Amino acid sequence: ARASRVGELLSIVGLDGLGARYPHELSGGQQQRVALARALAPAPDLVLLDEPWSNVDPFLRDTLRAEVSEIIRPLGVTVVLVTHDREEAFSLADRIALMRDGKVVQEGTPEDLYFAPASRWAAAFVGAGNLLTGRVAAGLVETPIGSFPANGASTALAAEVLVRPELLELEPDPAGAGEVVAREFRGHDVFYRVLLDGVELVSHRPSTEVVPLGSRVSIRLHDGHVPVLD
Template identity: 50%
Template sequence: MNRVHGNELRVEGLTMAYAPGGAPVLDGLDLTVPAGALAAVLGPSGCGKTTLLRIVAGFLRPSAGTVRVGERLLSGPGTQLAPERRRVGIVPQEGALFPHLSVARNIAFGLTGHDRAARGRRVDEMLELVGLSGYGARMPHELSGGQQQRVALARALAPEPAVVLLDEPFNALDASLRTGVRADVRAALSATGATAVLVTHDQQEALSTADLVAVVRDGRTAQCGTPQDVYRYPADPWVARFVGDAVLVPGTVADGTADTPLGRVPLASPPAGLRAGTVLLRPEQLALGAEPDADGVPGTVLDVRFHGHDAVVSVAVQGLDAPVEVRTPTPVGVRPGAAVGLRVTGSATLHR
């Protein structure tokens, strides 16, 4: 299958207000998605995620800023390409298949300019790509939710778009289906080489699916990076809390480490000139020990929440107003009221 090269998506200074003089939904948002990459745009409700997608698709005209794919200007001063001229495919929530058309005719819908034989070959290619070979004659109501999402993706990819936009496409799926459908969607996008943007409010979905994660806050990109970097080295405490559980404690800096109520913690790239601040750790960086005096800082277990694959243990520590959360795979024998020791593993980040 042919790959599409040179389709970097570049959004610069994007601003959008729905009413003249009103508060902007987007306020100078920047985002660059390398060609062939899948970027997840993550943020709370109302932060501008869907507005960003609608502008890239051409359904809305921004108040300011530019949208480019490769060297093509899609939106900017004096330019607003119509949606059908942008080579942008869209996978909406819940698939939104045409109920009166078969699976094959849904996929072929955007293949204008192809003769019947070429359309048939392309439809067969797309069905094979999304793991639905032989399903062309079925009607949408005969498919499961996960199969409908695969068909919606095939329909979006069939015209060989430069960019594919996915607007929270897994929301309607049962939790048991989501992981498999996400993996299938990622594999199909990778096979075609299309640049893709996934809008979601699900942190785990963003971290596990995307090559890049852009966290949006108040209409701007608060941080953009690999899932590992955004999780491990968040830009600030707000981002830290938004992309996962966080342990935030006060600390003072000395020789590349921070003195905290959890003991002395090594710092990853301590900010220059910052002598005190908030130290960020993740719950899995805290290790529980049965001997309070020998296994680190002493604490008292307040609560244990079992999640199957692991457990979260709340521990009260002297010098901290709130308990710390410890994620551990083996909470055997840990009960509320037990005295434990806490030890920090790995390095932390320091924030103002």
């Protein structure tokens, strides 16, 4: 029975035929799979993964994330993943509990945390964003890039609007109010820093959209959720 279970587990984690190998004969990725097989051996209802890939090189880490997800999801096992890597949390989790000083400050889907953060701290922690301060009047928050529904923010008080960088579209325009002051090519996309009325904004655009450094630009907000942080 034990040999049968071992064979079953090795098959689940993709290590068929490697049961007789010693640890030093396995690659780093294979050793990670062995560790996962050991965790699954007693058929648990819950598995804890505590920073499982913190010492793995980035390329292998991405591969292991995908492999572990493919292995575990069909088994119906609940997994609690502890991580400081937001991309890791976003890519693997169905739900995320965001903690600060040992307390859960927000819980929800990855989309909830990214697009509807509960606080300024949560907004900054889960990803880059433009926090624009505006005045609340007539149910709207007025900011340098436009007005947005106040969503219950206190009238006549200042409120902050969170605009994620991928929602800011840049259009080269000699008469535009914005100026591209920095540009970082990242391969699949480009990070732009744009100065608008004394406020520096960050925009992430596909690398196929080329906006030269120093260009004047007009800024348009792509359709998307823009939360107001009162």
